[in-house]
Amino acid sequence: MDLHTYPDRDMLMMRLADRISADLKECLLTHDRATLCAPGGTTPGPVFDLLSAVDLDWSRVDVLLNDERWVPETSERSNTALLRQRLLTGRAAAARLIPLVTGDATPEEGLAALTEGLEGVLPISVLLLGMGEDMHTASLFPGADQLDFALSDNAPPLIAMRAPGAAEPRITLSAPVLRDAMKTHLLIVGPGKKAALEQADRPGPVREAPVRAILGNAMVHWAA
Ligand SMILES: O=C1O[C@H](COP(=O)(O)O)[C@@H](O)[C@H](O)[C@H]1O
Numbered sequence: 001m002d003l004h005t006y007p008d009r010d011m012l013m014m015r016l017a018d019r020i021s022a023d024l025k026e027c028l029l030t031h032d033r034a035t036l037c038a039p040g041g042t043t044p045g046p047v048f049d050l051l052s053a054v055d056l057d058w059s060r061v062d063v064l065l066n067d068e069r070w071v072p073e074t075s076e077r078s079n080t081a082l083l084r085q086r087l088l089t090g091r092a093a094a095a096r097l098i099p100l101v102t103g104d105a106t107p108e109e110g111l112a113a114l115t116e117g118l119e120g121v122l123p124i125s126v127l128l129l130g131m132g133e134d135m136h137t138a139s140l141f142p143g144a145d146q147l148d149f150a151l152s153d154n155a156p157p158l159i160a161m162r163a164p165g166a167a168e169p170r171i172t173l174s175a176p177v178l179r180d181a182m183k184t185h186l187l188i189v190g191p192g193k194k195a196a197l198e199q200a201d202r203p204g205p206v207r208e209a210p211v212r213a214i215l216g217n218a219m220v221h222w223a224a
Pocket of ligand 1: 042044067131138
């Protein structure tokens with residue numbers, strides 16, 4: 001496992017934002033556009049704050065979530081709202097947001113339109129993922145109804161998912177799309193997530209620790 005440990009969270013967020021912006025700039029040297037795929041949740045806000053001020057050609061960047069909770073954007077649980085408030089502001093306001101939520105009642109109803117919206121934005125150029133203490137990443141939760149499908153090699157890019165560990169229905173990128181990313185970073189903080197990471201790094205079925213699906217490709221960034 002490619003684990004990078006930082007003296008504190010501030011240092012972690014600064015170094016990670018530097019790496020992600022360097023990855024994006026490198027991609028834009030040889031490609032017309034770059035896709036930055038980002039997590040929601042409670043951890044990445046400070047990295048988003050730093051990235052939003054970076055001087056790069058954001059008008060050539062597509063920003064896509066790893067996954068979304070099927071809630072309206074007015075909900076405090078909306079990952080889209082987090083992106084709008086913390087990343088797509090300042091210089092990064094010029095980036096294009098690829099939506100992962102619709103006004104439909106269920107993710108199953110929104111799936112076809114959202115999948116169409118992914119045309120031209122895959123493969124992911126720079127992937128930033130988070131992880132829960134249950135070892136889920138994106139919305140690939142242990143015990144989720146569509147987990148085996150989402151982990152399979154022939155999975156479509158987007159899957160509607162329901163899981164005992166998730167408070168609401170979800171939509172998530174599938175394992176093959178996450179694995180195809182050109183650069184992958186996993187951001188975790190705190191002792192609970194470090195213990196979960198160590199458990200996930202041991203051999204075992206991916207379905208019991210879905211983060212295993214990407215661990216071999218990822219630079220892992222951790223601070224206490
Ligand atoms: O529900 C989610 O959880 C994970 C981890 O979130 P955190 O609050 O522990 O940082 C996140 O990566 C994912 O995008 C989100 O939908």
